[in-house]
Structures are given as C-alpha cells and as structure tokens.
Amino acid sequence: MFRYLPYLLVGILFGFVLVKSEAASWYRIQEMFHFQSFHMFGILFSAIITALVSIQIVKRLGHKKALDGQVIDIPEKAPGTVSYVLGGLIFGFGWGLVGLCPGPMFAMAGTGSLGAMVVLAGALHGTWLYGALKQHLPH
Amino acid sequence: MDWLIHPWPWYVAGPIIGLMVPLMLFIGNRSFGISNNLRHLCAITQPPMVEVDFFRYNWKEHTWSLVFVIGTALGGYLAGVVFADPNPVQLSPAAQDMLLSWGFLLPEGKLVPDELFLTSVRNFTFLFACGVLVGFGTRYAGGCTSGHAITGLSTLQLPSLYAVLGIFGGGLIASWFLVPHMLVG
Numbered sequence: 001m002f003r004y005l006p007y008l009l010v011g012i013l014f015g016f017v018l019v020k021s022e023a024a025s026w027y028r029i030q031e032m033f034h035f036q037s038f039h040m041f042g043i044l045f046s047a048i049i050t051a052l053v054s055i056q057i058v059k060r061l062g063h064k065k066a067l068d069g070q071v072i073d074i075p076e077k078a079p080g081t082v083s084y085v086l087g088g089l090i091f092g093f094g095w096g097l098v099g100l101c102p103g104p105m106f107a108m109a110g111t112g113s114l115g116a117m118v119v120l121a122g123a124l125h126g127t128w129l130y131g132a133l134k135q136h137l138p139h
Numbered sequence: 140m141d142w143l144i145h146p147w148p149w150y151v152a153g154p155i156i157g158l159m160v161p162l163m164l165f166i167g168n169r170s171f172g173i174s175n176n177l178r179h180l181c182a183i184t185q186p187p188m189v190e191v192d193f194f195r196y197n198w199k200e201h202t203w204s205l206v207f208v209i210g211t212a213l214g215g216y217l218a219g220v221v222f223a224d225p226n227p228v229q230l231s232p233a234a235q236d237m238l239l240s241w242g243f244l245l246p247e248g249k250l251v252p253d254e255l256f257l258t259s260v261r262n263f264t265f266l267f268a269c270g271v272l273v274g275f276g277t278r279y280a281g282g283c284t285s286g287h288a289i290t291g292l293s294t295l296q297l298p299s300l301y302a303v304l305g306i307f308g309g310g311l312i313a314s315w316f317l318v319p320h321m322l323v324g
Contacts, residue, residue, distance in 0.1 A: 004206040006166045011210020012217065014159055019218035020145075021152030022228050025250035031234040033314035042149030043156065044288060050157025051293030058161055070168040077281065077291060077298040084298045087280025088287075088305020094272025095306065096313025097265075099251065101284045102173040102277060105270075106208045108251065110215030115256030118263045122270020127177040128185075129271065130278040131193030137279065 003068065015107040024107050026099025033096055083139040094126075143222040146229070160290050167203060172286030174277040175201070176208045219250070242322035254322060280305065 018024045021043055032040035055074070058064060064072050095101050100108060100119050108116035130137075163169040182198040185191065198205075227246040230238070235245055243254055255262055277283040280302045282291065288306070291299020 003167075004203055007163075007169075007203045007206045008210040008213075010159065010162050010166070011207035012214040013155065013210075014207070015211035015214020015216075016218040017147065017152050017155050017214070018211070019215050019250070020147040020224075021149065021156075022146055022250060023152065023156075024215070025228050025246075026252055026255070027228050027230055027234070027238070027246050027250070029310075030237070030314055030318060031230055033310050034234065034237060036233040036237070037231040039149050043153040046150055046153030047157035047289050048293045050154040051160035051289055052157075052295075054158065054161040055164075055294060058164065064165075066165055066168040068167045072164050072168050074164070074294050075170055077296045080298060081301055084280050084287075084301035085305040087276045087278070088302040089276070089309040091273055091276025091280055091283065092306035092309025092311075093313045094269045094276060094309075095284075096310035097317060098255075098269035098273065101273065102177065103211060103283070103285055105273075106173070106176075106211040107215030108219070110212030111219030111250075112216070113251065113256060114258060115251065115262065115266050118266040119270040119273070122267035122272075123177055123274030123277075124180055124184075124270075125267075126271035126274025126276070127174075127278045128181045128191070128194070128274075130275045131178070131181065131191045134193055 006067070014103065015110060018104050018107040019111065024100065024104035029095065029099040080139055083137070086138070144224050146224060146226075156289065157293070159285070160293055169203060170286070171290045172282055173208060173211070174274075174283040174286060176204055177274055178278060179205055224248070241319045276309070 022028045023040065023043055028040055031037045058072060066072050091101075098119055100116060102123065105116055105120045105123060109120050159171045163171045178194065179198045179201050182194040182196060185194045225248050227248050228250065230246065238245060243252055246252070255265065280287065282299070282302060284306070287299040287302040292303060
C-alpha cells in the first residue's frame with residue numbers, strides 16, 4: 001500500500017490545483033471558448049511548456065530509472081486520425097456544454113457537488129457505451 | 140495562509156499541472172492521464188453477464204491510477220471545501236456581459252452555475268447526457284485534456300494534436316451555438 005502514497009499525494013496536488021486555478025469552473029471554460037481571457041490558455045500553454053522542457057531534460061539525462069527501478073520510457077500513442085478527431089469532437093462538445101473534463105469531474109465530485117457526480121456517472125456510462133460499440137466504430 | 144484560499148494565477152497552476160508529467164514518469168514510469176480511470180471503473184463494476192471485451196483486463200495493475208484520482212477528489216475537497224474561497228470567480232468583463240446576455244446570473248462563490256447544477260430532473264438529465272458525451276468521446280479519442288493536451292502535446296505526438304483540434308472544435312460548437320440558448324430560447 002505504501003508504494004501508492006506518491007500517487008495519492010500527486011493526485012491531491014492535481015485536484016487542489018484544478019479547483020484553485022478555476023480550471024474546474026464552467027464559467028472559465030465558457031470564457032475560454034469565447035477567447036475572453038488568457039487565464040485558461042495560460043494554464044494550458046504553461047503546463048505543456050513545463051512538461052515539454054522537463055521531458056527533454058529527462059531524455060538528455062539518458063535512461064534514468066523511476067523510483068521503483070523501472071527504466072523511464074514514454075509510450076507512443078497508436079497511429080490514426082479518425083478516432084482522435086471524432087472522439088475529440090464528441091468529448092469537446094460535451095465539455096463545452098458541461099464545463100467539466102474528466103480531471104475536474106473527480107475534483108468537483110470531491111467538493112461534494114451532486115451535479116458533478118451525475119456528470120461522472122454519465123461519463124462512466126459513456127465509456128461503457130464506447131467499449132460496447134468499439135468494433136462498429138471507424139478508427 | 141491566504142495562498143491556500145485565494146485563486147491561483149495561471150503561471151502558478153500551469154507549471155504545477157505540467158510537472159505532473161515528469162513526476163508520474165519519475166515515480167513509476169507512468170503516463171499522466173485521467174480518463175483511463177473511467178475505463179478501469181467500468182472494468183471493476185462490469186457484471187459478468189454483460190461482459191464487454193474492452194473491460195476484460197486486470198484492472199488491479201492500474202491501482203496506482205485509481206489512487207491518483209482518489210487523490211484528485213481529495214484535493215478538490217481540500218481546495219473547494221476546507222480552503223474554500225468565498226469570493227466569486229473573477230471573470231473578464233466580456234465574459235460577464237456574455238453570461239448575462241445568456242440569462243445566467245454572475246458567479247457567486249461557486250465554480251459551476253446553479254442554473255445547470257442544482258438538483259432537478261431537467262438539470263440532472265442534461266448533466267448525465269453531457270457526461271455520456273465526455274466519457275464516450277474521451278475513450279474514442281484515447282484520452283482527455285490531461286492525456287492528449289498535456290502529456291501528448293508535450294511529448295510531441297501527432298495523434299494528440301488531432302485529438303486536441305477535435306476537442307477544441309467540439310467545444311467551440313457547443314459554447315457558441317448551444318450554451319447561449321440553454322436558458323433563453
């Protein structure tokens with residue numbers, strides 16, 4: 001159990017940031033999609049740049065090992081186009097309406113928001129639906 | 140302790156979120172992403188008589204990921220309840236005008252609007268349906284904002300760029316053409 005502690009701590013930090021930065025706010029998401037504030041773009045861009053730079057540093061350091069001894073490697077996403085664009089469109093459409101993507105869903109459910117728990121319940125059903133229909137969808 | 144209460148600016152929040160990617164690699168060679176947990180939760184709860192292959196795998200190997208989102212919910216509780224900020228979200232004036240024109244009240248210390256999130260059959264039907272879209276789309280695309288926009292783009296993966304373009308396109312359509320009419324005609 002103890003080996004999961006780092007994940008719990010980093011997860012707590014993540015949920016805390018999502019709420020404190022208001023990235024879990026429906027209002028901020030509408031503001032973002034209407035280009036009325038730099039706030040959300042600032043979060044996304046600075047997050048991507050921080051990750052990109054730190055990954056490059058990890059790579060330059062050579063084959064560093066993770067805390068548990070595994071060699072660090074970055075998994076490649078499966079090649080494709082259709083599933084990424086179509087799936088992205090459907091996900092983005094839902095996100096634009098409800099203002100919560102999966103991370104904020106968990107964070108807002110944690111604040112006790114019954115509405116966010118309903119969104120999460122819907123997301124579980126949507127995920128199950130995808131699993132059931134997978135073979136019939138273009139990928 | 141004011142910094143625990145007040146909202147965090149983007150230049151603090153963004154880099155912390157970005158650091159999730161190297162942190163997860165460093166802790167256990169894990170790829171930062173949230174939406175896979177929806178799949179794991181389906182795998183855990185799937186009743187044997189309706190087994191779908193997509194959910195037949197050893198989810199216990201992904202316990203780390205489930206622990207991470209339990210943490211995310213706890214972090215939400217700490218930030219939103221224990222260290223709650225009583226002040227309303229400081230939206231730009233343009234966004235405030237837009238909300239009013241849509242028939243929404245300005246935020247009053249909550250992150251999500253009462254107009255859509257307060258308990259009612261109508262609201263919960265809407266929220267559930269949106270959740271279905273998010274859950275379906277994110278799995279179809281193989282990731283969400285964290286897995287594609289943050290992890291995927293920062294590791295220079297082309298599929299993630301396609302996903303992000305799709306996500307943003309879908310969001311624009313919803314936010315420009317549907318949300319304005321949800322409350323008023």
